[in-house]
Amino acid sequence: xxxxxxxxxxxxxxxxxxxxxxxxxxxxxxxxxxxxxxxxxxxxxxxxxxxxxxxxxxxxxxxxxxxxxxxxxxxxxxxxxxxxxxxxxxxxxxxxxxxxxxxxxxxxxxxxxxxxxxxxxxxxxxxxxxxxxxxxxxxxxxxxxxxxxxxxxxxxxxxxxxxxxxxxxxxxxxxxxxxxxxxxxxxxxxxxxxxxxxxxxxxxxxxxxxxxxxxxxxxxx
Numbered sequence: 001x002x003x004x005x006x007x008x009x010x011x012x013x014x015x016x017x018x019x020x021x022x023x024x025x026x027x028x029x030x031x032x033x034x035x036x037x038x039x040x041x042x043x044x045x046x047x048x049x050x051x052x053x054x055x056x057x058x059x060x061x062x063x064x065x066x067x068x069x070x071x072x073x074x075x076x077x078x079x080x081x082x083x084x085x086x087x088x089x090x091x092x093x094x095x096x097x098x099x100x101x102x103x104x105x106x107x108x109x110x111x112x113x114x115x116x117x118x119x120x121x122x123x124x125x126x127x128x129x130x131x132x133x134x135x136x137x138x139x140x141x142x143x144x145x146x147x148x149x150x151x152x153x154x155x156x157x158x159x160x161x162x163x164x165x166x167x168x169x170x171x172x173x174x175x176x177x178x179x180x181x182x183x184x185x186x187x188x189x190x191x192x193x194x195x196x197x198x199x200x201x202x203x204x205x206x207x208x209x210x211x212x213x214x215x216x217x218x219x220x221x
Contacts, residue, residue, distance in 0.1 A: 002090040009085045010116070012132050016123050021092075023115035026108060028094030034115035041118030044126065045073055048133045057146050064146060071152070072140060078110035080206040081136055087112055139203060153213035157189075160220060166193045169216065171209050174199065189216045196220070 014020045027033040088103035121129040175186040189198045189212035200211025
Protein backbone atom coordinates (compact mmCIF):
# COMPACT_ATOMS: atom_id res chain seq x y z
CA UNK A 1 0.00 0.00 0.00
CA UNK A 2 2.88 2.37 0.70
CA UNK A 3 4.09 1.87 -2.86
CA UNK A 4 0.57 2.59 -4.14
CA UNK A 5 0.57 5.88 -2.25
CA UNK A 6 3.95 6.76 -3.70
CA UNK A 7 2.76 6.01 -7.23
CA UNK A 8 -0.17 8.39 -6.69
CA UNK A 9 2.14 11.08 -5.33
CA UNK A 10 4.43 10.67 -8.35
CA UNK A 11 1.43 10.59 -10.68
CA UNK A 12 2.95 7.57 -12.41
CA UNK A 13 1.33 4.12 -12.20
CA UNK A 14 4.09 1.60 -12.89
CA UNK A 15 3.55 -0.91 -15.69
CA UNK A 16 6.43 -2.88 -14.15
CA UNK A 17 5.96 -2.63 -10.34
CA UNK A 18 9.17 -4.59 -9.76
CA UNK A 19 11.14 -1.57 -10.97
CA UNK A 20 9.65 0.61 -8.25
CA UNK A 21 10.25 -2.12 -5.67
CA UNK A 22 13.90 -2.28 -6.67
CA UNK A 23 14.22 1.51 -6.59
CA UNK A 24 13.00 1.48 -2.98
CA UNK A 25 15.35 -1.32 -1.90
CA UNK A 26 18.49 -0.23 -0.06
CA UNK A 27 21.55 -2.44 -0.33
CA UNK A 28 21.25 -3.20 3.42
CA UNK A 29 17.97 -5.01 2.69
CA UNK A 30 19.29 -7.33 0.00
CA UNK A 31 19.55 -7.71 -3.74
CA UNK A 32 18.51 -6.53 -6.26
CA UNK A 33 18.96 -3.13 -4.67
CA UNK A 34 18.68 0.38 -6.08
CA UNK A 35 22.27 1.44 -6.77
CA UNK A 36 22.22 0.76 -10.53
CA UNK A 37 18.86 2.53 -10.87
CA UNK A 38 20.30 5.43 -8.88
CA UNK A 39 23.16 5.70 -11.38
CA UNK A 40 20.67 5.81 -14.24
CA UNK A 41 18.28 8.20 -12.52
CA UNK A 42 21.08 10.63 -11.71
CA UNK A 43 21.81 11.03 -15.43
CA UNK A 44 18.13 11.34 -16.35
CA UNK A 45 17.59 13.99 -13.66
CA UNK A 46 20.65 15.97 -14.73
CA UNK A 47 19.49 15.99 -18.35
CA UNK A 48 15.93 17.05 -17.47
CA UNK A 49 17.04 19.87 -15.17
CA UNK A 50 19.70 21.06 -17.61
CA UNK A 51 17.08 21.18 -20.39
CA UNK A 52 14.57 23.00 -18.18
CA UNK A 53 17.15 25.64 -17.22
CA UNK A 54 18.34 25.99 -20.84
CA UNK A 55 14.78 26.64 -21.98
CA UNK A 56 13.80 28.91 -19.08
CA UNK A 57 16.88 31.16 -19.09
CA UNK A 58 17.87 31.76 -22.71
CA UNK A 59 20.43 34.45 -21.84
CA UNK A 60 22.14 32.67 -18.95
CA UNK A 61 25.78 31.66 -19.47
CA UNK A 62 27.08 28.13 -19.07
CA UNK A 63 28.73 28.73 -15.69
CA UNK A 64 25.56 30.22 -14.22
CA UNK A 65 23.45 27.40 -15.66
CA UNK A 66 25.80 24.87 -14.08
CA UNK A 67 25.55 26.52 -10.66
CA UNK A 68 21.77 26.59 -10.82
CA UNK A 69 21.66 22.93 -11.86
CA UNK A 70 24.02 21.91 -9.06
CA UNK A 71 21.76 23.60 -6.52
CA UNK A 72 18.69 21.80 -7.88
CA UNK A 73 20.14 18.29 -8.01
CA UNK A 74 22.12 18.38 -4.75
CA UNK A 75 21.38 15.93 -1.94
CA UNK A 76 19.47 18.38 0.26
CA UNK A 77 17.07 19.31 -2.54
CA UNK A 78 16.44 15.69 -3.49
CA UNK A 79 15.91 14.69 0.14
CA UNK A 80 13.38 17.49 0.60
CA UNK A 81 11.39 16.35 -2.44
CA UNK A 82 11.56 12.76 -1.18
CA UNK A 83 10.23 13.87 2.22
CA UNK A 84 7.33 15.68 0.57
CA UNK A 85 6.51 12.45 -1.28
CA UNK A 86 6.81 10.49 2.01
CA UNK A 87 9.18 8.22 0.13
CA UNK A 88 10.89 7.16 3.36
CA UNK A 89 7.77 5.27 4.44
CA UNK A 90 8.06 3.01 1.38
CA UNK A 91 11.79 2.23 1.64
CA UNK A 92 13.00 -1.31 2.21
CA UNK A 93 15.93 -1.14 4.62
CA UNK A 94 17.98 -3.68 6.54
CA UNK A 95 17.44 -4.02 10.26
CA UNK A 96 20.47 -1.91 11.14
CA UNK A 97 19.42 0.97 8.90
CA UNK A 98 15.87 0.80 10.25
CA UNK A 99 17.08 1.05 13.84
CA UNK A 100 19.37 3.98 13.02
CA UNK A 101 16.59 5.92 11.28
CA UNK A 102 17.81 5.37 7.74
CA UNK A 103 14.39 6.18 6.32
CA UNK A 104 15.02 9.79 7.42
CA UNK A 105 18.66 10.03 6.32
CA UNK A 106 19.07 12.62 3.52
CA UNK A 107 21.64 10.55 1.62
CA UNK A 108 19.38 7.47 1.53
CA UNK A 109 16.33 9.51 0.57
CA UNK A 110 18.18 11.36 -2.19
CA UNK A 111 19.66 8.17 -3.63
CA UNK A 112 16.28 6.43 -3.56
CA UNK A 113 14.57 9.31 -5.35
CA UNK A 114 17.17 9.20 -8.11
CA UNK A 115 16.58 5.45 -8.33
CA UNK A 116 12.85 6.10 -8.69
CA UNK A 117 13.56 8.47 -11.57
CA UNK A 118 15.65 5.75 -13.19
CA UNK A 119 12.84 3.25 -12.65
CA UNK A 120 10.29 5.56 -14.29
CA UNK A 121 12.63 6.00 -17.26
CA UNK A 122 12.90 2.22 -17.73
CA UNK A 123 9.19 1.75 -17.13
CA UNK A 124 7.85 4.36 -19.53
CA UNK A 125 10.67 6.18 -21.33
CA UNK A 126 12.39 9.54 -21.12
CA UNK A 127 9.35 11.72 -21.91
CA UNK A 128 7.42 10.32 -18.95
CA UNK A 129 10.42 10.62 -16.63
CA UNK A 130 10.81 14.23 -17.74
CA UNK A 131 7.14 14.95 -17.07
CA UNK A 132 7.33 13.54 -13.54
CA UNK A 133 10.58 15.31 -12.69
CA UNK A 134 9.43 18.68 -14.07
CA UNK A 135 6.18 18.42 -12.11
CA UNK A 136 8.08 17.76 -8.87
CA UNK A 137 10.57 20.54 -9.57
CA UNK A 138 8.07 23.11 -10.85
CA UNK A 139 7.89 25.10 -7.57
CA UNK A 140 11.69 25.23 -7.36
CA UNK A 141 12.12 26.23 -11.00
CA UNK A 142 9.45 28.91 -10.63
CA UNK A 143 11.27 30.64 -7.77
CA UNK A 144 14.72 30.70 -9.40
CA UNK A 145 16.14 34.16 -9.98
CA UNK A 146 19.11 34.21 -12.39
CA UNK A 147 20.10 37.68 -11.14
CA UNK A 148 21.15 36.31 -7.76
CA UNK A 149 24.31 34.33 -7.09
CA UNK A 150 22.50 31.05 -6.67
CA UNK A 151 22.75 31.11 -2.90
CA UNK A 152 19.46 30.43 -1.19
CA UNK A 153 18.31 32.35 1.88
CA UNK A 154 19.33 29.59 4.31
CA UNK A 155 22.87 29.52 2.92
CA UNK A 156 23.13 33.32 2.98
CA UNK A 157 21.87 33.45 6.58
CA UNK A 158 24.33 30.76 7.64
CA UNK A 159 27.24 32.66 6.09
CA UNK A 160 26.15 35.92 7.76
CA UNK A 161 26.06 34.25 11.16
CA UNK A 162 29.37 32.48 10.62
CA UNK A 163 30.97 35.82 9.67
CA UNK A 164 29.83 37.15 13.06
CA UNK A 165 31.00 33.94 14.77
CA UNK A 166 27.46 33.22 15.96
CA UNK A 167 25.71 29.82 16.26
CA UNK A 168 23.69 28.57 13.30
CA UNK A 169 19.92 29.19 13.27
CA UNK A 170 17.42 26.66 14.57
CA UNK A 171 14.51 25.67 12.33
CA UNK A 172 11.43 24.35 14.11
CA UNK A 173 8.23 23.00 12.58
CA UNK A 174 5.31 24.92 14.10
CA UNK A 175 2.38 23.54 12.11
CA UNK A 176 1.33 21.50 9.09
CA UNK A 177 -2.03 22.23 7.50
CA UNK A 178 -4.08 20.81 4.63
CA UNK A 179 -4.51 17.48 2.93
CA UNK A 180 -1.62 15.21 1.98
CA UNK A 181 0.27 16.44 -1.10
CA UNK A 182 -1.46 19.82 -0.77
CA UNK A 183 -0.06 20.97 2.53
CA UNK A 184 1.17 24.23 4.01
CA UNK A 185 4.10 24.16 6.39
CA UNK A 186 4.86 26.79 9.03
CA UNK A 187 8.48 26.96 10.18
CA UNK A 188 10.18 29.09 12.82
CA UNK A 189 13.73 30.34 12.34
CA UNK A 190 15.26 31.08 15.73
CA UNK A 191 18.54 32.92 16.35
CA UNK A 192 18.71 33.23 20.16
CA UNK A 193 22.01 35.15 20.12
CA UNK A 194 20.30 37.99 18.23
CA UNK A 195 16.84 37.56 19.79
CA UNK A 196 15.45 36.92 16.32
CA UNK A 197 12.45 34.65 15.76
CA UNK A 198 10.82 34.64 12.35
CA UNK A 199 8.13 32.47 10.80
CA UNK A 200 7.88 31.30 7.20
CA UNK A 201 5.14 29.46 5.35
CA UNK A 202 5.33 27.35 2.20
CA UNK A 203 4.12 24.34 0.29
CA UNK A 204 7.07 22.32 1.59
CA UNK A 205 9.36 22.47 4.62
CA UNK A 206 12.12 23.74 2.35
CA UNK A 207 10.04 26.64 1.07
CA UNK A 208 8.89 27.53 4.58
CA UNK A 209 12.46 27.42 5.92
CA UNK A 210 13.65 29.61 3.06
CA UNK A 211 10.89 32.14 3.78
CA UNK A 212 11.75 32.20 7.49
CA UNK A 213 15.45 32.60 6.71
CA UNK A 214 14.74 35.47 4.32
CA UNK A 215 12.78 37.28 7.04
CA UNK A 216 15.65 36.73 9.48
CA UNK A 217 18.14 38.25 7.02
CA UNK A 218 15.89 41.30 6.68
CA UNK A 219 15.82 41.71 10.45
CA UNK A 220 19.59 41.51 10.59
CA UNK A 221 20.02 44.25 7.97
